Amino acid sequence: MQNNGHITNAKAHEIAVIGSGFSGMAAAAVLAKAGNKVTVFEKNDTVGGRARSFSEQGFVFDMGPSWYWMPDVYERFFELFGNSVSDFYDLKQLDPGFAVIFGNSEVMDIPADFNETCALFESIEPGSAAKLRKFIDEGEFKYEVGMRDMVYKPGHSVTEFFSFGLFQKALKIQLFKSFSAHARQYFRDPRLLALIEFPVLFLGAMPRDTPALYSLMNFAGLKQGTFYPIGGFGKVAEAFHQIAESQGVAFRTGQQIEKLEVSNGAIRQIRSNGMLKNVDAVIGSADYRHIESSLLDPEYQMYNESYWENRTFAPSSLLFYLGVNRKIDKLRHHNLFFDEDFEQHAIEIYKDKKWPSKPLFYVCCPSKTDPTVAPEGYENLFVLMPIATGLDDPESIRESYFTLLMDRLEKFAGVPVREHIILKKTYSVSDFKNDYNAYKGNAYGLANTLMQTAIFKPKMRSTKVSNLYYAGQLTVPGPGVPPSIISGQIAAQELLKSLN
Incomplete structure (x- = not known):
């Protein structure tokens, strides 16, 4: 049965969602709208992942996301x-959208107006505006x-892409061309290349290993x-929670899922905090590998440890x-410190996998924009350095990088920032x-390499457990x-299809 383009159930089913990040809350809302009884289980004390x-x-500190791009995706979800x-919440467009700081404290402000951005490019490299x-x-x-057709496909099989002719568009969307090679067909100045490639480095992989398809992020930014x-960003998480x-979704915080009990090829119960709960289906929006390796018996796992070991993960972060x-007058809202070598840091994240020698940071x-996140006259700073996954991060290493980053920040700002810090927390x-x-310890999920795009990502639907689906940043x-x-x-819609 269809209802405003959404599948609804004749019978309410008991569905558990593991994890209350954006994917989990989105899935839960869609499932409940279709008439199901949905409970979200969250291991931490607060929702939002x-x-x-x-x-x-x-x-008030946002612990994770801070870049709000692709506003149409949020709006489309709320419209459902x-x-x-x-x-x-009140959404404000930033101007400048962000700033890039190069060597010798050279600052490139990226205007909100695209025509002004084109003029900026032209001033740096003649001919680059066109x-x-x-x-x-x-x-x-x-x-x-990509964002209207491709990403709303569940990635079960290659046949999905025949249905809307994606392969006919494959050359035009440059799925098989390197992002790095694509950018270098247009720009030569290393500052412009760094500006174009930074979303790939921070969220994905080496630009040379990333499909040129992802220049869609440059359009967004x-x-x-x-x-x-x-x-x-906590306000956005609150909105999804509301x-x-x-x-009708119920949220249970402080709930550590210990086991998914499978009988006759389907999950019948979940064990949380020592208690059993009957379920008709499960969406796992927590870490995919954790759910498979820790919550399921081996015969129900689709991917073994060597599979995960051989994946390319997006960075972790310090x-x-x-x-x-x-106040720190020289800082903008978003500040990218690209005053060291871009390529070297990328290699140390993705290839050598070591603590970086001369890191970029953000x-x-x-x-600067929001008076509610700091007392009057004060500044709220969130400092992020992308690093390789799997590193040991003792306090001594964290502090050595804090010194390194603060030396560079203070040099740029002309302010002894460390003397004015009254609150400090680290996370890695x-x-x-x-x-x-x-x-x-990955921060962003799987990198956007060609062999980890669309149908090549871990499957959204379990092939071993009939009523288990996955959502989040390790799948499509x-x-x-x-x-x-x-x-x-997508995960919610796929599950709804199986229930009818």
Whole structure:
């Protein structure tokens, strides 16, 4: 039965969702809207997954996502429930969208107005304005194909892509061409190349190992724009929580799932905190590998340890949350410190897998935009350094990098930031493992390499357990908040089909 384009059930089923990140909450809301009884089990004390936030001494820190791109994905999700973004939070477009800091403290502000961005490119590399327009036009086409058609497919088999002729478009969306090679057909200046390639490095893989399809992210960042939800990204997580609860979803925090009890090829019960609960189906939106290896008996696991060992994971991160009791005038809202070699850091993340020698890093200063996230006259800083997964991260190493990053930040800002820090927390590989059961402490999921795109990602539907589906950043479509939102919707729709 169809209802506003969504499949509904004649009978309510008892469905458990593991994990309350964006994919889990999106899946839960869609399932409950279709008339099912849905319970979300969350191991931590608060919902939101990586998009949790914490408050202390008048500061509000987003613990994870801070870039709000692809606003249409959020809006489309809210519309499923008769809502809009403005019902939940005030979304502001940033101008500049972000800043890139190069050597000698050279700052490149990326304007909100795309025509101004083209003029900026032209001032750096004559002839590049026209090339940028063409590059972004191609990215927009890929966005239309990728974000409207391709990513809403569940990735079960190659036949899905015949249905809307994706293979006919494969050359045009450049699925089989390297992002690095594609960018170098348009731009030569290393600053412009760094600007174009940074979304790939921070969320995916080496640019040379990433399909040129992902220039759709450049369209999102440079043409659609960079936005910010007033109150922080935690407000977005709150909105998803509210929508799910409005549909009747129950949330159980502090619930560690210990076992998925399988009988006759289907999960009949889940064990949480020593208690058993009967279920008709499960969506696993927590770490895919953790669910398979820790919650299922071996005969029900699709992927063995060597499979995961041979995947290319997006980076982990070393994070610092800092409360500063003064203003730092030279910082923008988003600041990318590219004052060291881009290629070297990428190699140390993806190839050599070691602590970086001269890292790039990112500083978010939301108090530039939002007075609610820091006391008046103070700054809220979120400092992120991408690192390889699986590294040991003792306090001594974290502190050595804190010194390195602060030396460079203070040199740029002309302010002794460390003297004014009144609140400091760190977060890294071991924390991602402890809080999210993240494989090797990954922060973003699987990298967007060709052999980990679409049908080549871990399957959304279990082939060993009939009523188990997966959502989140280790399955389709991939890493990032908008793909996670879409992932939850797809998983829910696929499960609903099986229930009818």
